[in-house]
Amino acid sequence: MTDLTLHNLTKNYGAVDVIRGVDLDIKSGEFVVFVGPSGCGKSTLLRMIAGLEDISGGDLTIGGRRCNDLEPRDRGIAMVFQSYALYPHMSVRQNMSFGLSLAGTPKAKINEDVMAAARILKLEPLLDRKPSQLSGGQRQRVAIGRAIVRQPSVFLFDEPLSNLDAALRMDMRMEIARLHKELGATMIYVTHDQVEAMTLADRIVVLEGGRVQQIGAPIDVYKSPANRFVAGFIGSPRMNFLPVSVTAATADTATVSAPSLAPITLPAKGFAAGQSAVLGLRPQYLHRQPAPGMSARVSGQVVLVERLGAETVVNLRTSDDQQVLAVLPQDAAFGAGETVDFHFEPAAAHLFAAEA
């Protein structure tokens, strides 16, 4: 159980900046998820922590010790790879004990540790199999088992579930959550899957273009995204964005309007009358029937209706040719081409500065 600090960490490949100054404090025992679109630098950042990539600038400390120039084995970390990276020529038992035997651990102790890890992951019947004789899920458990045996203070996961099918992914997700509770170790987990991020993390770190966009508890990031990128990235289906113009503003409110939108006033800081801005509306916060407090509404023509049984996704086109999705929490029927209004609470909307 160890604290981890990243201080202005950077990484460049020649002239290409991949990580552009990341600051982050991770508390002992915390589960932190790096999330972001493909190519944003998640893996690179994780590999810098692991010691598999050189750190171009800044400081990395693990447990108070500066680790920039330490070998991976001396950092007290273990890593689980997306491709599992099991040694194909070794049995499950040998895969799990390889690190310990290299470290010269006595045989009896190795055996004890491997058995303990195998018990946690229910791998006992598989110990003498080769990786090629295991299913994808079993391989991933072995990879996790190999990490556990090292008794690291920090576990690093790089998209460990993305090679599994959907049902197995959910099982493994819960298993990882359980492991985190049982072991109490610090875990850093990379994913582009926001469901994994939302469900596993104590805190999520949203990355884009090698920079941290927001750090916070999943629900806080969901409810108050720091910027338009985070708003669009977290939440599914994606948040709707409507161009609006600010007609009036105070210190902490703004009144905005658009052709498809009656003027509304919502909490927002730093806007001035006459500016253009972007209004963000989560599809789930749009309702067919107005409830108390839902003083705002957006209207458009129904283009497409997807009825999924438990919910209905309605795709609208507004008069100013914007697309708006609404997710209704039950089965509902709409006629194509019908003009409809959806209601929402102004406070549930977000206002962002228009793109330059």
Place this chain on the structure above:
Amino acid sequence: MRIDRLFIGLGKAVAVCMLLLWSLVPIAFVVISSFKPGREIFAVPPRHIFTPTLEHYAALWSRWGVFFDGLLNSAIITVGATVLAVVASTCAGYIYSRNSSRFLNGSVLFLIVVRLIPPIVITLPLFPIVNFLGINDTHGVLMVLYATFFVSLGTVLMRTFIDQIPRELDEAAQIDGAGRLTILRRVIVPLASPGILAVAVFVVVFAWNEFLFAFIFTGTNAKTAPLVISEMIGSIDGVDWGILFAASTVQLAPVLLFVVFMNRFLVAGLTAGATKG
């Protein structure tokens, strides 16, 4: 359609048969003749039914003891050259596979080009140097020479094999606490062993059969079996074909058995990289 396919099938069968005849007939002739009584070897028409005899082998043993010294020399040199070439190719192939720089990328081309130069062009100038060092007529010279000829091809081959081993395995081992040499020994070598065996087959066959450099660089101490066989042809009291065929058979047998045994690895080596980058 039917007819076409029949002709293609027939053509293939004929081609395979021709190829087999072409490569097997001389070998069969040598091996069978070595068991024929002396007078019957060149009988016209050839005798297909005869009483096998070991007389030529007995004569080889009693009159050409030097041939068996030659076999021993060949064995020592072959093993040495193979070990050298395999170790060097594996290490170099690993470096080429896992690192990339302008120098490395350029030198791959050099490795291939250098194979196109006739070996004799490089070898003859070595003669005075070898003499000067006083290592003429030693096993070591031929071991190093033979190994050298195969390190370039071996390196390219090993790189292709090692390229197929995912880098995450190196990284996982690195996190497990393995240094480069440990990764090579405990992860790369076991997984690249088909490639290693393929390289070994190439070197073994070459070193065991090689004549020209053995002729240039050895005299008596390190004389290899092919040299002794050539002496049999040139011996004063006329060529005793029976003994010559017996010696050829003895010379042929180990490498033939080795290649047949290693066949599947050899094929794997020749097709490395064909299916997976």
